Amino acid sequence: MKMFCLQPVRPRLALLACALFCLAMPAARMAAQPDKAPPAPDKLAISDKPVVADKTAFPPLPAEAHVQQSIQLDGRPLRYTATVGAFPVRDKDGKEAGEVVVTAYSVEGENRPVTFALNGGPGASSVYLNLGAFGPKHVQAGNEGDSPSDPPALSDNPGTWLDFTDLVFIDPVGTGFSRASVPEDQAKKLFYSTTPDIEYLSRVIYDWLVKNNRLGSRKYLVGESYGGFRGPRITYYLQSQLGVAMNGLVLVSPYLNPTVDDNGDLSPMPWMMTLPSITAAHLERENKLTPQTMADVIAYTRGEYATTLLKGRSDPEATKKMIDRVTELTGLDPSFVKYSGGRLETEAYLREVFREQGKLGSVYDSNVTSFDPFPFAPEQRSSDPILASIVAPLTTAMVDFVTRTVGWKVDARYNALSYDVGHQWDRGDDLRAGSVPQLRKAVAADPKLRVLIVHGWNDLSCPFMGSILTVDQMPVMGDPARVAVREYPGGHMFYTRPSSRAELRKDVMEMYSKH
Numbered sequence: 001m002k003m004f005c006l007q008p009v010r011p012r013l014a015l016l017a018c019a020l021f022c023l024a025m026p027a028a029r030m031a032a033q034p035d036k037a038p039p040a041p042d043k044l045a046i047s048d049k050p051v052v053a054d055k056t057a058f059p060p061l062p063a064e065a066h067v068q069q070s071i072q073l074d075g076r077p078l079r080y081t082a083t084v085g086a087f088p089v090r091d092k093d094g095k096e097a098g099e100v101v102v103t104a105y106s107v108e109g110e111n112r113p114v115t116f117a118l119n120g121g122p123g124a125s126s127v128y129l130n131l132g133a134f135g136p137k138h139v140q141a142g143n144e145g146d147s148p149s150d151p152p153a154l155s156d157n158p159g160t161w162l163d164f165t166d167l168v169f170i171d172p173v174g175t176g177f178s179r180a181s182v183p184e185d186q187a188k189k190l191f192y193s194t195t196p197d198i199e200y201l202s203r204v205i206y207d208w209l210v211k212n213n214r215l216g217s218r219k220y221l222v223g224e225s226y227g228g229f230r231g232p233r234i235t236y237y238l239q240s241q242l243g244v245a246m247n248g249l250v251l252v253s254p255y256l257n258p259t260v261d262d263n264g265d266l267s268p269m270p271w272m273m274t275l276p277s278i279t280a281a282h283l284e285r286e287n288k289l290t291p292q293t294m295a296d297v298i299a300y301t302r303g304e305y306a307t308t309l310l311k312g313r314s315d316p317e318a319t320k321k322m323i324d325r326v327t328e329l330t331g332l333d334p335s336f337v338k339y340s341g342g343r344l345e346t347e348a349y350l351r352e353v354f355r356e357q358g359k360l361g362s363v364y365d366s367n368v369t370s371f372d373p374f375p376f377a378p379e380q381r382s383s384d385p386i387l388a389s390i391v392a393p394l395t396t397a398m399v400d401f402v403t404r405t406v407g408w409k410v411d412a413r414y415n416a417l418s419y420d421v422g423h424q425w426d427r428g429d430d431l432r433a434g435s436v437p438q439l440r441k442a443v444a445a446d447p448k449l450r451v452l453i454v455h456g457w458n459d460l461s462c463p464f465m466g467s468i469l470t471v472d473q474m475p476v477m478g479d480p481a482r483v484a485v486r487e488y489p490g491g492h493m494f495y496t497r498p499s500s501r502a503e504l505r506k507d508v509m510e511m512y513s514k515h
Contacts, residue, residue: 058412061086061099061177065408071136071156078163080107080136084408087207089173089190089200091182097190098173098180100204103402105136106166113165113218113247113512116205118172118234120226120255122192123421125176125414126169127398128390129224129252133495134161134505135169137401141393142386142496144368152393154401159501164509165220170204172197174421177402177410184424193426198233205234206242218515220248225462225492228254228453232439235449239442247515249442250508251453253462253492257434260466264343268309271343272301273463275326278344280457281353281366282331289489294457297329301465309343346460351380362386365458365491386493391416436470443477451483452511454504456494484511 064085070077083106086099103126106112117129131139131154138157140146161167171178173191180187190196209215223231228251238244261270279297283289308315308322319342327337330344336352337344350361351372359369362385370385382388395416402408415421443449453471455464464487471485486507488500495501 058179061101061412062408062410065406067406069136069405071160071162073156073158073160073163078107078136080105080162082136082406084402084406086178087204089204091186091190097182097186098200099178100173100200101171101177102204102208103130103169103171104167104208105162107162111217113220113515114168114209114214115161115165115220115222116168116170116208117222117224118170118201118227118230119175119224120228120230121175121417121422122172122197122226122425123175123415123418124225124227125171125178125398125416127176127394127416128493129222130167130169131394131397131401132493133224133252133501134159134222134508135167136160136162139393139397140496142368142390142493146389146393148389148392150393152397152400154397157501159495159498159505161505161508164512166217168205168208170201172201172421174418175415176398177412177414179412188424188426192421192424193428194233194430198230198237201230202234202237202242205238206244209244215244218247218512219244220250220512221246222250222252223254224252226255228252228256228462229258229435232256232435232442236438236442236445239445245446246442246449248450248452248511250511251451251467253455253459253494254453254467255462256436256439256470257466258432259434260470268306269469271309272306272469273465274344274346274349274460275305275329276301276465277458277460277463278332278349278366279329281361282329284367284458284489286331289457291487294487298465298468300325300329302469305342347380350460360385362491363461364493365456366460367458368491386491387417390493436474439483440474443474443483447478448515449482450511450514452507453483453485454494454507455485455487456490456492456500457487458489458491459494461492 064083066081066083068079069082070079083104084101086101088096089098089100091097117126119126119128131137132142136157137154139152139154173180180191182190191200221231221235231249231251231254235246235249238246261273264270276297280289280294283293305322308318311318323338323342326342327334332352340348346363350363350366353361353366354369358372358375360372360380360382362368364384364386368386370388372382374381395414399414403410439451443451453467455467457464467485471483474483488494488503490497490500495504
């Protein structure tokens with residue numbers, strides 16, 4: 001969950017949109033609006049004598065705790081150990097500056113791979129991938145009709161990856177129970193900007209491998225949303241600086257190119273991002289969503305649609321034909337499409353598509369809705385339907401699991417999604433540079449590295465079309481299938497749907513089998 005699509009200064013709808021997602025960065029893909037100049041990045045240098053906060057202000061985190069559990073998977077019991085503990089993070093002088101809490105699941109056996117997982121935001125904990133996607137237990141949340149007050153019961157997850165890899169879920173500082181132990185100004189420099197974030201999270205992975213004697217294991221990294229931005233950068237930093245090479249990288253609804261939808265007044269790119277996902281949602285409502293129908297939509301988007309937008313007023317007949325075609329693809333009111341010029345801005349669409357029902361669609365999956373409490377306001381004034389409903393059940397389930405089931409008795413609040421971290425995040429030039437250069441470098445340096453980029457068709461916070469176009473522009477470095485894009489029914493968190501979670505498991509197993 002970007003769950004954000006961290007689009008720094010543009011007023012985009014899905015606040016925190018890749019919250020997974022792109023927390024606290026307004027996220028509604030209002031690509032037609034010009035960017036403002038990004039704020040100047042903070043200096044990252046740490047003072048020689050950092051002022052350390054008084055640790056007596058809050059109780060210390062507990063010692064590592066373990067519990068033995070089992071689930072039924074494919075009709076057989078799978079026994080495993082769940083471990084919760086904290087790793088210290090130090091400043092450049094070796095003084096402790098924070099603690100990162102890690103939840104790990106391991107199965108007895110030789111030569112087992114280990115997979116590290118991060119969500120995004122910035123400001124999101126890893127609970128979304130843990131209890132939503134591929135941990136051994138699952139909480140039902142995030143789908144149409146799910147209520148935040150539904151009892152968040154943990155059930156065995158048939159989509160778990162634990163039978164073929166150990167799993168390590170990492171909560172960055174300021175998320176989950178992880179925390180800084182230095183004053184806010186120091187915490188921002190050490191934890192809440194692009195480069196320090198990549199460096200300390202890479203070190204946590206390194207430290208976990210050393211502590212658990214797993215440097216010789218096959219190693220994989222999963223990042224969702226802004227975690228998908230982190231993924232290539234962490235992989236390359238581990239590979240080139242810490243001397244730890246990943247075997248594979250899975251990017252879930254990744255936020256790879258922060259500037260891919262800039263300049264919507266001239267470029268067709270912003271509108272090429274949104275049209276396929278809006279069409280997918282319509283096809284799903286019509287029970288016509290298939291890989292073939294979407295292949296046709298993708299072909300139209302990168303072909304006739306793009307060229308017609310570039311022609312602009314120079315070819316009125318082509319524009320009229322395009323508007324008719326977009327109306328047909330999306331099922332939207334012809335006047336709405338006409339007066340938008342066939343350019344479908346996300347926030348306007350999410351209010352328009354269910355307006356007759358008095359509802360809003362979610363930027364993460366426009367077929368997941370909630371009532372609009374301010375239907376006559378000129379712009380949306382309520383939280384995103386998915387974000388408003390998913391935080392409570394996941395938080396309740398995770399806190400109960402950690403404190404009661406595992407017995408890690410912590411006296412602190414749990415941040416499934418921290419708006420404070422998102423607010424403090426440095427959105428400077430390093431962030432806007434994206435992580436595609438590091439993706440290319442990591443793939444070029446290791447001819448065996450494999451990358452799987454996965455999306456839900458309905459996602460408008462980090463649309464799948466962006467990854468397709470990004471990969472299309474990468475050079476072929478050996479086997480073209482080493483960097484692959486797959487799409488599934490659903491949205492940003494497509495894995496909340498059992499069938500899509502099962503397909504993700506199958507595709508990941510296939511990738512892991514290549515090593």
